[in-house]
Amino acid sequence: MSALVLDGAAGSRAAHVVVVGAGVGGLTAAAVLASRGARVTVLERAARVGGKMRQVSVAGRSVDAGPTVLTMRHVFEAVFEAAGERLEDHVTLRASAVIARHAWPDGARLDLFADLERSVDAIGRLSGPVDAKGYRAFCDYTAKIHASVEGPFMRAQRPTLTSVLRDQGVRGIASLTRIDAMRTVWRSLGDFFRDPRLRQLFGRYATYCGSSPWLAPATLNVIAHVEREGVWTVDGGMYALSKSLAELAARKGATVRCEAPVREVTVRDGRARAVVLDSGEVIEADAVVVNADTAALSDGRFGAGAAKAWRREASEGRSLSAVTYCMAVKAEGFPLVRHNVFFSSDYEREFDDLFEREALPEEPTVYACAQDRDDTGSAPADGTDRILLIVNAPARGGRKPFTPSEIDACTQRTRTHLTRLGLTLDWSPERFVTTTPDHFEAMFPSTGGALYGPPSHGWRSPMYRAPARSNVPGIFLAGGSAHPGAGVPMVARSGLLAAESVLDSLASTAR
């Protein structure tokens, strides 16, 4: 019997899988499961699919309000392939030659390129030959970390220290040293760069999973390698990618329902049996994939039975949240490319503000994605740029809400900082929409606004993310708070791992 055909009292029927949440992880799992013959229903509480990969309307324009940097194209190729289709038939991706343009308060600027030699030259011009050589060494080092974590960690269902060591055999200990897990990102960068601006630049990669470079294991330097391997833009914006995943799931037969909030995953006789919507509607299920944050499960937002699926310890803390500004504006004074970073003058203080004081930074580093620009930086024809500004913020949404005056002060500081570094924007109220950690908490309950699940602080933290197969039979986890972690490609991988786990579990049920 096929794994997806189950025998019931009324005869044989296709297994029914309910996916709670239409973020990238949920949609990926849905597409793959539907393509394997499961009956799949995706239930999403928001009005549109995509979760954090969303758009906001500003002055009549749609602005990407979530992820902007797409890496690891091969993961999305794998998702479409797993569902029997080809990514390039549905989504157009374009490789960027410029990874990002960086600017500092001292007037310095540095472009980082996909091409190693161009970056080495640029770094040499900014910081001198020793750091240019250091960058080459850093690239070798991050490539080695990548080789060590790609298979045994990122693709594995449930990596533990023991399993990584076992899978690596006698090479285990050596590979642990190679992933440089026992010191922090910040410590490690001192080995490669004398210029503090370069330490700041490469330390910032820890924030890609919402962590502090002073607390995250140096293993996270792997993100610099992943970016160097390729950054892509998506025609139609990043939102086009979640839309295409939803369409893929629908083509394979999944039903995707928006404005369908789930209030309970019903556990009977030790197994998930159904979900209950806020409306009271009950939908029977053979398996449930939860794409909401694991903190929502632990908090009991899906009922007491489902809360046992995963226990999130408060001591794990939370990853970063953000204050974001989606803008449709005239941008003047600074030669924007697609990705731009405006660094603060005291990075350590910024992370003290965020993680020690739980406050919005006194002087923020600001990321700006100019969504109509490419590597050449040419401005859009009508002179109006769609820009997403991101300022890191502590994830205290809901628990200790930010006052309007705190948010206003953050806006003022962001504006002052950008102006100081040369970028003038039109801050008329109709030109921008602000999203705060409290808004993120409202959209993604129980997160406090944290955008990347638990933080990767401490060397063991990556091993403690929730696996796809939860503690409750029939409940599976996919998303940024589950293994292998946050960020669009990682989350897509967690969707693949969840689909694989559901298929295994249904196969044993069928047997």
Ligand SMILES: Cc1cc2nc3c(=O)[nH]c(=O)nc-3n(C[C@H](O)[C@H](O)[C@H](O)COP(=O)(O)OP(=O)(O)OC[C@H]3O[C@@H](n4cnc5c(N)ncnc54)[C@H](O)[C@@H]3O)c2cc1C
């Ligand atoms: C501002 C910002 C910038 C980012 N930048 C990048 C970047 O440049 N590159 C990158 O790779 N990543 C980036 N990320 C991270 C990336 O967006 C996320 O890791 C990823 O999109 C999360 O996907 P997910 O599958 O975990 O689901 P989520 O996007 O978290 O979606 C979960 C879904 O579940 C739904 N849900 C929750 N509860 C219920 C319920 N009770 N009933 C029904 N539905 C429910 C929610 O409404 C939501 O749609 C960024 C994120 C943000 C917010």
